[in-house]
Amino acid sequence: MKLLLSALATAVFCCLLGTAAAHGQAPAPPNPYDSARFSWRKPVPRARLRPLRPDRPGVTESPFTVDAGHFQLEMDGLRLLQEPGDGADAPAQRTWHLAYTTLKLGLSRRTDLQLELPVFAAQAQRPAGADWQDRTRGFGDLTLRLKHNFLGDDQQGPLALAAIGYLRLPTGTGALSDQRPEYGLLLPANVELNDVYNLEAQLEADLNYDPEAGRRYVRLVPSVALDRSFGPRLGLLLEGAFPWDTAQRRWQAQLNVAPTFNLGENLQFDIGTHLALNGRTEREYFAGFTLRR
Numbered sequence: 269m270k271l272l273l274s275a276l277a278t279a280v281f282c283c284l285l286g287t288a289a290a291h292g293q294a295p296a297p298p299n300p301y302d303s304a305r306f307s308w309r310k311p312v313p314r315a316r317l318r319p320l321r322p323d324r325p326g327v328t329e330s331p332f333t334v335d336a337g338h339f340q341l342e343m344d345g346l347r348l349l350q351e352p353g354d355g356a357d358a359p360a361q362r363t364w365h366l367a368y369t370t371l372k373l374g375l376s377r378r379t380d381l382q383l384e385l386p387v388f389a390a391q392a393q394r395p396a397g398a399d400w401q402d403r404t405r406g407f408g409d410l411t412l413r414l415k416h417n418f419l420g421d422d423q424q425g426p427l428a429l430a431a432i433g434y435l436r437l438p439t440g441t442g443a444l445s446d447q448r449p450e451y452g453l454l455l456p457a458n459v460e461l462n463d464v465y466n467l468e469a470q471l472e473a474d475l476n477y478d479p480e481a482g483r484r485y486v487r488l489v490p491s492v493a494l495d496r497s498f499g500p501r502l503g504l505l506l507e508g509a510f511p512w513d514t515a516q517r518r519w520q521a522q523l524n525v526a527p528t529f530n531l532g533e534n535l536q537f538d539i540g541t542h543l544a545l546n547g548r549t550e551r552e553y554f555a556g557f558t559l560r561r
Contacts, residue, residue, distance in 0.1 A: 308375045311337025317533070318423055322558040323370070325526040325538040327509040328470040328493040331430035331456045333417050334374035339561045344368035347554040352547065359395040366390075368408075378421050384411035389444050406441025409450075420458070428458040448477035448484075466495040468507075478515060487513040493524070503528040505540070511549075521545035534560040 306312045312335040323329040324342050334340045347365040367387040374380045386408025393402045413434040420428030432454040438445045452474040459467040472489040493507035507524035526540025535557065542552035 306336040306377070308337050308373060311335070312374075317560070320530070320534060320536055320558065320560055322536060324556060324558060325528065325540050325554070326468075326491070326493050326505050326507045326524050327472075327489065327522075327542075328468045328491045328507055329432065329454060329456045330468075331417055331420065331428040331458050332423070333378060333380040333415055333421060333430070334372045334560070336374040336376050338374050340372040340374075340380075341559045341561075342370040342372070342556070343558075344554055344556040347552060347556070350551045352544075352549075352551075359393045361391065361393050364390045365408075378417040380415050382413035382415065384413065386410070386440070386444075389440075391443055402443065404441065404443040406444055407439065408444050409436050409438055409440040409446060411436040426460045430456055432456065445479075446477045447479045450477055451475045464497050466497075468493040468495060476513070481515070485513050485515040487511060501530050503530070509542070516548070518548075519546075520549040522549055 317335050317338070318332070321330045321332040322340070322342050324344075344365055345367065347368060349361075349363040349365070351361040365386065366389070368389075369385040369387055371383045371385065372380050373382075388405070389408050390403070390405045392404075411434050413432055415430055415432045417428065417430040419425075421430075434452050434454075436446070436450040436452075438447050438449060440446070452472065454470060454472045456470040457468065459469075461467055469492045470490070472487075472491070474487040474489075475484055476487050477484050489509060489511045491507060491509040493505055496504045496506070498504065505524070505526040505528065507522075507526075509522045509524060511520045511522075512518070521544075523543045523545055524540065525543070526538050529537045531537065537555075537557045539555045541554075542550065544551045
């Protein structure tokens with residue numbers, strides 16, 4: 269009886285193998301990042317969205333794009349920038365940003381479109397030995413950005429690379445505007461070291477305009493960051509940024525520290541500071557959030 273049952277089981281198994289061979293393997297599930305399937309008109313299903321990877325809070329931005337057909341809001345609720353000046357030709361400067369907003373739309377598998385809206389800013393200057401003066405309030409310069417990922421946007425490997433090009437338009441109020449269009453290119457990279465640590469790096473090149481000097485200058489900002497996860501809800505970003513431009517012709521150095529708080533798959537809060545490591549380097553303090561729809 270046992271021999272009969274064994275023979276019958278073997279025959280059934282062979283029949284199943286023969287059927288699978290005749291009809292081929294079952295089709296693989298569709299790739300949620302396939303640009304032929306999803307676009308800004310045909311969104312990726314919400315159940316198949318990738319983990320939230322915003323560009324904020326550091327200088328080093330993310331090489332990952334917004335999923336096709338979805339919106340992402342990244343906002344500085346409040347940001348304070350303080351530039352110490354040198355006491356002579358360059359006065360100290362203080363700028364407050366409220367609701368500095370970046371809107372993003374995923375266009376395809378590897379590309380998203382971004383719009384920066386500096387809703388409100390207040391700026392003041394203080395020459396050496398004087399009080400704060402030359403106060404200006406209003407809207408800042410609007411920026412159009414396009415991000416394209418070249419490697420790793422499916423998050424299936426340890427390395428991801430992208431390019432971000434931008435055009436800044438002189439739409440701001442008075443001293444809050446640079447008065448000429450400005451251009452730039454950012455090259456962010458991300459290396460996933462393990463489940464806890466991510467190493468990030470970026471090179472930024474800007475062609476800016478100095479309205480006081482009436483000329484353009486080149487600004488370079490290399491940066492490197494280490495992102496540490498303390499579980500699904502808490503993270504910490506440690507970053508070094510080193511701006512240099514042809515106007516001042518000297519390097520600046522910042523140490524940036526920013527904890528992040530994930531309140532769900534589509535909402536992240538952050539606070540942080542950019543600490544000056546040498547003279548004439550801006551210090552920043554900020555609090556903001558990211559929301560995906």
